[in-house]
Amino acid sequence: xxxxxxxxxxxxxxxxxxxxxxxxxxxxxxxxxxxxxxxxxxxxxxxxxxxxxxxxxxxxxxxxxxxxxxxxxxxxxxxxxxxxxxxxxxxxxxxxxxxxxxxxxxxxxxxxxxxxxxxxxxxxxxxxxxxxxxxxxxxxxxxxxxxxxxxxxxxxxxxxxxxxxxxxxxxxxxxxxxxxxxxxxxxxxxxxxxxxxxxxxxxxxxxxxxxxxxxxxxxxxxxxxxxxxxxxxxxxxxxxxxxxxxxxxxxxxxxxxxxxx
Amino acid sequence: xxxxxxxxxxxxxxxxxxxxxxxxxxxxxxxxxxxxxxxxxxxxxxxxxxxxxxxxxxxxxxxxxxxxxxxxxxxxxxxxxxxxxxxxxxxxxxxxxxxxxxxxxxxxxxxxxxxxxxxxxxxxxxxxxxxxxxxxxxxxxxxxxxxxxxxxxxxxxxxxxxxxxxxx
Ligand SMILES: [Zn+2]
Numbered sequence: 001x002x003x004x005x006x007x008x009x010x011x012x013x014x015x016x017x018x019x020x021x022x023x024x025x026x027x028x029x030x031x032x033x034x035x036x037x038x039x040x041x042x043x044x045x046x047x048x049x050x051x052x053x054x055x056x057x058x059x060x061x062x063x064x065x066x067x068x069x070x071x072x073x074x075x076x077x078x079x080x081x082x083x084x085x086x087x088x089x090x091x092x093x094x095x096x097x098x099x100x101x102x103x104x105x106x107x108x109x110x111x112x113x114x115x116x117x118x119x120x121x122x123x124x125x126x127x128x129x130x131x132x133x134x135x136x137x138x139x140x141x142x143x144x145x146x147x148x149x150x151x152x153x154x155x156x157x158x159x160x161x162x163x164x165x166x167x168x169x170x171x172x173x174x175x176x177x178x179x180x181x182x183x184x185x186x187x188x189x190x191x192x193x194x195x196x197x198x199x200x201x202x203x204x205x206x207x208x209x210x211x212x213x214x215x216x217x218x219x220x221x222x223x224x225x226x227x228x229x230x231x232x233x234x235x236x237x238x239x240x241x242x243x244x245x246x247x248x249x250x251x252x253x254x255x256x257x258x259x260x261x
Numbered sequence: 262x263x264x265x266x267x268x269x270x271x272x273x274x275x276x277x278x279x280x281x282x283x284x285x286x287x288x289x290x291x292x293x294x295x296x297x298x299x300x301x302x303x304x305x306x307x308x309x310x311x312x313x314x315x316x317x318x319x320x321x322x323x324x325x326x327x328x329x330x331x332x333x334x335x336x337x338x339x340x341x342x343x344x345x346x347x348x349x350x351x352x353x354x355x356x357x358x359x360x361x362x363x364x365x366x367x368x369x370x371x372x373x374x375x376x377x378x379x380x381x382x383x384x385x386x387x388x389x390x391x392x393x394x395x396x397x398x399x400x401x402x403x404x405x406x407x408x409x410x411x412x413x414x415x416x417x418x419x420x421x422x423x424x425x426x427x428x429x
Pocket of ligand 1: 419420
């Protein structure tokens with residue numbers, strides 16, 4: 001029976017844990033109480049998915065590998081997540097500018113990512129790698145609700161007030177180029193596709209385009225033109241933002257290795 | 262069913278969900294199976310949502326009950342087939358409703374026939390009945406409630422705000 005390579009499991013797990021960490025930044029800062037709870041719950045799902053994937057990767061690596069070691073003791077260049085998921089919860093800044101969190105950026109990112117993941121998990125639940133298929137079947141149920149939540153807000157923002165529309169469009173213009181990374185396989189993905197246990201994301205592009213077109217039309221938002229730049233987070237070449245995110249996420253575990261409570 | 266297996270079921274029968282204490286783990290479909298293998302007795306539980314913080318508590322509760330009854334058994338966490346609200350017994354759904362939580366009102370099937378692309382609109386059309394007055398004149402307040410498995414709804418007839426256990 002073919003099994004997905006460990007690096008492919010890490011790619012999936014790293015996406016989930018990094019986005020889970022980003023979404024969790026809203027905990028206690030949500031624009032309204034209901035959204036504070038919603039984002040915390042989405043984060044829990046993502047971190048739960050990451051745990052299952054890290055546990056599977058650790059079991060296959062052997063040599064005492066653990067889920068905690070994979071999450072807390074790998075450095076930024078070892079992370080194989082998309083650049084999209086590590087970007088801050090606000091738009092681009094110039095020079096010494098600072099920004100508060102922008103909910104439109106968070107919603108657009110969650111929308112673009114979960115629109116892909118419903119398709120990825122749907123394909124992977126049929127993987128001959130039965131351990132991965134089991135995780136995919138669970139994650140699909142959760143990703144559908146993540147997509148539903150994000151699409152719902154994207155329509156509210158886009159088809160809302162002048163300001164909410166402008167901010168949703170700005171977030172879309174800022175983030176859309178990062179989705180180019182989805183469609184260019186890395187060496188890790190190529191090896192995984194060759195194993196027969198993974199999904200070739202390029203085959204999902206038309207379906208992803210349809211979800212995006214459908215929701216953007218309802219939200220009265222324009223799909224930005226993108227060309228040229230292809231981010232390389234999944235190759236381990238990240239933006240500076242991942243280092244700060246990991247600094248916060250891994251700091252405690254590294255300060256007190258092996259601590260229990 | 263062997264008497265040993267019956268004894269294990271009887272021991273675990275009373276265990277309830279840590280967050281919804283009116284329904285048992287068995288009624289929710291979290292406690293899946295008790296089996297005798299060459300390696301001894303195995304109790305199979307299955308996680309609900311991937312990140313559900315109650316799962317650790319549930320496993321501890323199962324172990325503690327087995328220990329207390331002097332039963333040597335292994336607790337196995339099994340992911341496949343993935344937990345679904347379809348496994349909730351009718352009795353559990355009725356208990357949820359009486360507790361003030363609207364139970365999932367539709368089944369999920371195997372999942373294979375659900376269109377991923379058109380899922381977004383499908384869900385919004387769901388008529389969820391108010392657990393207090395039974396009206397389906399209700400509206401969603403938030404897709405997520407106090408936990409990932411629930412959404413927040415409000416009854417437009419009796420004004421009751423309530424949790425809805427989402428089909429999963
Ligand atoms: Zn009512």
